[in-house]
């Protein structure tokens with residue numbers, strides 16, 4: 203009897219605990235969209251995701267991860283300083299030994315193409331898939347300038363769409379002041395694709411400069427549409443008012459990342475890369491962006507879309523491990539010359 207009684211009260215107690223837990227989860231689930239609508243800045247925490255500050259590395263020692271690489275800082279606005287790595291083309295690796303920063307700067311005019319790498323959200327310039335891309339493209343004869351936008355890595359400040367665009371613009375100006383006749387291209391991955399087209403559009407509209415080439419890897423049309431498709435919003439898609447409460451809050455939080463509008467204005471050669479099995483930003487978003495660009499570009503040969511088959515398993519971050527990648531980029535560069 204006694205054992206039975208204890209058992210029953212245990213049962214009752216655990217079912218009460220369970221109900222309380224469910225109730226709390228339900229309250230959280232229901233309040234999050236309203237909180238986001240009231241405080242759209244909360245949404246920025248998810249979009250930029252710079253609180254995910256791994257890996258922890260000594261940014262001043264890129265040689266732990268990459269050969270022939272130097273670290274330096276650019277002040278992009280008063281109070282904002284961003285960290286940058288310059289990875290040399292592998293072909294210049296041996297002569298680079300023991301050379302100082304000014305020697306590295308001079309190499310930018312050596313006619314090897316220069317990638318300004320604009321990373322996606324979360325992590326920093328030392329994240330594994332980013333370092334892999336730098337190795338691959340350096341091996342293929344490219345310079346890579348990889349920055350951490352404000353609020354990421356060892357860069358100061360807080361991320362915002364205009365802030366990221368300003369940081370990338372400053373790096374472009376810095377490179378162009380040293381690059382002579384070398385080709386300079388933007389490579390934007392994921393969220394960074396929006397930064398790439400923002401800067402390219404700004405350069406065109408404000409300075410009449412046409413960027414030599416723009417590569418968009420795992421891109422999207424705009425942040426609102428991206429948010430409607432990424433897995434994290436899945437549990438809210440059936441929520442009454444999802445569009446009003448969550449998607450519309452992007453604009454209230456000053457986040458647009460209008461790749462779709464930007465490509466209508468641009469005329470730079472555009473190479474869009476997407477894996478068929480991308481689980482974060484589905485390939486139809488990249489394809490839609492391509493269709494928009496193709497429709498508005500006068501010279502259709504300047505826009506190219508490359509889909510990486512599902513069987514390669516490249517997903518959202520690993521297009522860089524496809525051995526075809528350097529040739530795809532080089533062939534496109536040749537075709538537009």
Ligand SMILES: *[C@@H]1O[C@H](CO)[C@@H](O)[C@H](O)[C@H]1NC(C)=O
Pocket residue numbers: 265266267268269
């Ligand atoms: C640098 O290059 C050497 C020789 O190719 C290689 O063994 C080493 O792993 C490289 N270091 C890094 C950090 O990639």
Ligand SMILES: *[C@@H]1O[C@H](CO)[C@@H](O)[C@H](O)[C@H]1NC(C)=O
Pocket residue numbers: 311382383
């Ligand atoms: C760039 O090309 C022009 C024309 O071919 C040439 O006159 C100039 O010297 C080159 N500049 C550099 C820095 O190589």
